[in-house]
Amino acid sequence: MSWWETLRTGWDAIRSHRLRSTLTTLGILIGIAAVVLTVGLGEGAQQKVSSQISALGSNLLLISPGSSTTSGGVRGGLGSSSTLTVQDATALSSKVNAPDIAAVAPATQRSESLTAASSNWTTTVVGTTPDWLSVRARSLSEGRFLSQADDDTAAAVTVLGPTTASELFGFQDPVGQNVVISNTPYTVIGVLKSAGSSSTSNLDDQAIVPLTTATDRIFGGSTRDSVQSIYVQAASAGALSAAYQEADAALLMRHHASAVSADFSITAQQSLLNTATSVSRTLTILLASIAALSLLVGGIGVMNIMLVSVTERTREIGLRKALGARPAMIRRQFLLEASLLGVAGGLLGAVLGVLGAEVLPPFINDPIAISPTAIVVAIVVAVAIGVVFGTYPATRAARLAPIDALRSE
Amino acid sequence: MTMAAVIELAGITKVYRSGSLEVAALRGIDITIGEGEYVAIMGPSGSGKSTLMHIIGCLDVPSSGCYQLAGEDVSALSETELAEIRNRRIGFVFQQFNLLPSLPAWRNVELPLSYGGIPRDERRRRALAALDRVGLGDRVEHRPGELSGGQQQRVAVARALVGDPALILADEPTGNLDSTATADVLSLLDELHAQGRTIVLITHEAEVAERAGRVVLVRDGQVHTTGAVLR
Numbered sequence: 001m002s003w004w005e006t007l008r009t010g011w012d013a014i015r016s017h018r019l020r021s022t023l024t025t026l027g028i029l030i031g032i033a034a035v036v037l038t039v040g041l042g043e044g045a046q047q048k049v050s051s052q053i054s055a056l057g058s059n060l061l062l063i064s065p066g067s068s069t070t071s072g073g074v075r076g077g078l079g080s081s082s083t084l085t086v087q088d089a090t091a092l093s094s095k096v097n098a099p100d101i102a103a104v105a106p107a108t109q110r111s112e113s114l115t116a117a118s119s120n121w122t123t124t125v126v127g128t129t130p131d132w133l134s135v136r137a138r139s140l141s142e143g144r145f146l147s148q149a150d151d152d153t154a155a156a157v158t159v160l161g162p163t164t165a166s167e168l169f170g171f172q173d174p175v176g177q178n179v180v181i182s183n184t185p186y187t188v189i190g191v192l193k194s195a196g197s198s199s200t201s202n203l204d205d206q207a208i209v210p211l212t213t214a215t216d217r218i219f220g221g222s223t224r225d226s227v228q229s230i231y232v233q234a235a236s237a238g239a240l241s242a243a244y245q246e247a248d249a250a251l252l253m254r255h256h257a258s259a260v261s262a263d264f265s266i267t268a269q270q271s272l273l274n275t276a277t278s279v280s281r282t283l284t285i286l287l288a289s290i291a292a293l294s295l296l297v298g299g300i301g302v303m304n305i306m307l308v309s310v311t312e313r314t315r316e317i318g319l320r321k322a323l324g325a326r327p328a329m330i331r332r333q334f335l336l337e338a339s340l341l342g343v344a345g346g347l348l349g350a351v352l353g354v355l356g357a358e359v360l361p362p363f364i365n366d367p368i369a370i371s372p373t374a375i376v377v378a379i380v381v382a383v384a385i386g387v388v389f390g391t392y393p394a395t396r397a398a399r400l401a402p403i404d405a406l407r408s409e
Numbered sequence: 410m411t412m413a414a415v416i417e418l419a420g421i422t423k424v425y426r427s428g429s430l431e432v433a434a435l436r437g438i439d440i441t442i443g444e445g446e447y448v449a450i451m452g453p454s455g456s457g458k459s460t461l462m463h464i465i466g467c468l469d470v471p472s473s474g475c476y477q478l479a480g481e482d483v484s485a486l487s488e489t490e491l492a493e494i495r496n497r498r499i500g501f502v503f504q505q506f507n508l509l510p511s512l513p514a515w516r517n518v519e520l521p522l523s524y525g526g527i528p529r530d531e532r533r534r535r536a537l538a539a540l541d542r543v544g545l546g547d548r549v550e551h552r553p554g555e556l557s558g559g560q561q562q563r564v565a566v567a568r569a570l571v572g573d574p575a576l577i578l579a580d581e582p583t584g585n586l587d588s589t590a591t592a593d594v595l596s597l598l599d600e601l602h603a604q605g606r607t608i609v610l611i612t613h614e615a616e617v618a619e620r621a622g623r624v625v626l627v628r629d630g631q632v633h634t635t636g637a638v639l640r
Contacts, residue, residue: 002523002529005523012511016511315507316509319509320520321495322466322507323495323521324493324496326488326524327488327489327492329524403468
């Protein structure tokens with residue numbers, strides 16, 4: 001008997017017990033769909049986290065000041081002291097001291113009220129240097145970014161985030177218009193392209209001014225040289241830890257501090273990314289194993305129904321054997337039937353998974369990323385389940401003695 | 410007799426074990442059936458005639474003794490080898506017809522050929538010819554449920570002869586049929602015999618056995634009498 005005919009015979013047998021076959025397939029279907037969806041959910045969460053983090057800038061190190069202690073002994077949190085200075089940033093950008101650092105952008109920021117002709121808006125004003133754009137991996141939708149000349153002359157210019165721009169100017173073109181910050185008019189020279197909002201800060205709602213402008217004209221005060229953070233971009237992903245050590249060593253030396261008494265801290269985006277990824281991976285594995293359990297249950301369902309089928313068709317098996325079917329052919333017949341149930345469950349489960357990935361995200365507010373690999377693996381697993389759980393019933397069918405099989409009623 | 414023997418049973422015994430109890434179903438059977446013979450095996454229930462039929466049909470193996478089917482010793486073959494022997498050498502007709510209800514008549518008839526690895530086109534051609542032979546040329550697409558008992562048994566006969574076996578083994582072929590259908594099937598067997606086929610018929614009805622050229626009476630696991638039927 002050819003494979004094709006065996007397949008046809010199997011299909012006929014499955015079709016003649018529609019309800020039973022459907023329910024059995026459903027067991028596999030649900031298991032596969034659950035695995036595809038949970039793995040997709042995990043994948044989606046990882047992609048979301050990594051895109052959020054890389055939106056902050058790639059190969060990025062963030063240097064924050066340490067904690068401050070007042071004369072009364074009250075210790076502030078990290079970043080509360082003002083130990084980082086523009087000079088620190090300049091030192092880090094030296095190619096001699098820190099060859100693995102590609103770019104440095106010191107930044108200081110404060111919430112300020114901005115006024116345009118007819119509207120006002122309170123947002124974060126960030127004072128920084130021209131390198132900020134590349135370090136934070138941003139780009140402009142129109143106009144230009146700060147130039148070195150702007151910084152050198154403490155020019156009254158600003159680059160707006162897209163949200164800020166639309167809040168202040170609506171549908172008008174903001175470039176060339178004026179906004180007033182702290183009673184001084186600033187010329188809008190550019191608008192940032194949207195980067196999406198992260199959970200911690202809205203990257204699209206800010207006004208960028210030259211660092212010198214910010215310290216001299218807006219924020220003022222006694223600590224003109226101090227900055228709130230220094231963004232450091234490593235030359236490449238591989239140079240990240242070298243850049244980390246160079247920055248650490250250079251700052252310790254400049255601050256006359258040791259590793260224990262360091263008055264700053266350095267965090268890498270990569271370490272955030274790794275933590276977030278490993279957390280979501282653990283969760284995915286946990287969920288997928290629960291889903292895999294349902295696959296196991298589905299497989300037992302297949303075995304159960306195949307055993308029933310063998311018992312029911314004992315007479316047919318006996319007849320086929322009397323007519324010359326070898327045991328191997330009978331085994332193949334039942335194995336194929338079980339795998340057909342597996343294939344059907346796998347395919348339908350994958351379809352359901354893909355549909356779920358299309359339909360569900362708006363409701364659960366999380367992306368679901370279905371990879372072709374996951375689908376192929378799911379279908380292969382479903383077929384394997386059919387084969388594995390079909391083996392015992394098929395072997396039982398093959399071992400039936402033809403006379404016993406013919407006698408049964 | 411000068412003709413070649415299709416069946417040669419010598420000292421066949423069959424012992425069933427159930428627990429510590431041993432039941433001897435056959436206690437040394439010697440039968441020779443020649444080519445073209447029409448033999449009826451008779452006997453009361455419990456006589457061992459079913460066991461004998463199973464052994465002749467290669468559905469079971471004897472505990473001891475030698476069985477040559479068409480010149481081939483089949484007493485100690487494996488299940489796979491027996492399957493091939495059944496496929497090539499024996500055509501079965503059962504009391505219960507044993508047709509597969511989901512398949513049309515011609516696909517039931519071609520089953521033995523499909524297990525024998527015959528190509529599709531030839532199978533269909535031979536299945537149709539066999540159905541024509543039993544007078545069901547116009548019922549090839551009917552499923553067993555759409556045929557009368559007599560017609561179903563004729564489909565079964567077509568299935569038995571489609572592989573051109575050395576032996577047609579009919580186990581109570583008329584047990585489930587009314588008198589008209591019985592006459593129908595028996596005359597079909599007569600025709601096949603007249604064409605030179607070897608037929609072994611197991612029955613407990615004397616009028617059915619009368620059709621055969623020779624009757625073997627089995628009692629208590631032994632051949633009681635064997636002789637030509639008096640007409």
